[in-house]
Amino acid sequence: MDINKALAALKKEPGFADNVGMVLVHNGIVRGWSRKDHSEVSAIEVTPDLDKIEEIRQEIEAYEGIFKARAYALSGRMQPGDDVLYLIVAGDIRENVKAALADFLDRVKAEAVSKKEIFA
Template sequence: MDFNKVLADLKKEPGFAENVGMILVHNGVVRSWSRKGREEVVAIDITPDFEKMEEIRQEIEAREGIFRAWCHANSGHMKPGDDVLFLIVAGDIRENVKPALADFLDRVKAEAVSKKEIFA
């Protein structure tokens, strides 16, 4: 996954310069510890629901001031430090873009990605 290429392609889209004043990017990686009890995590198994991710992406992109929302999730067995989830939200002003990215992230994590942590 090459964020630089995705961003470069986004900037070439018709209407980009007229509609975008901010781009926010999320790059989620596998942590080496769990949220519960901070137990050591040696790996995780990730299963994305790509149809649900697309549904959420379309809802975020339809918001006022949002020019483009983009997402990608890796799947399978991963180790700490591996990239898991990539999100981009491009839009007009921070008052529209920041909450859109926060909602995008929270919804994808809650509704479209499941994970099983494997402990040491």
């Protein structure tokens, strides 16, 4: 996914200039170490639940002040350094957009993505 193209497309949406004062982007990347004990990870296998991600995205987009929310989740075997998840939230003011992105990220990771670490 090209984040610059995604942002450019979002800016072309009708109503963007009237409703957006901030856009935040999360770019999740495969780490080379495990979160639980910092042991070396050679790859991960990721399985996103795209239907659940879409459900969460729609809920986030309904938050006060949020103009649009977007999600791009990759699946399969990935190496450290690979992009794995993009979330974009566009809205009116900082307080609304920051809170929405935090909820979006936390919910997607907890409810809609499973991963298996493969150790070196």
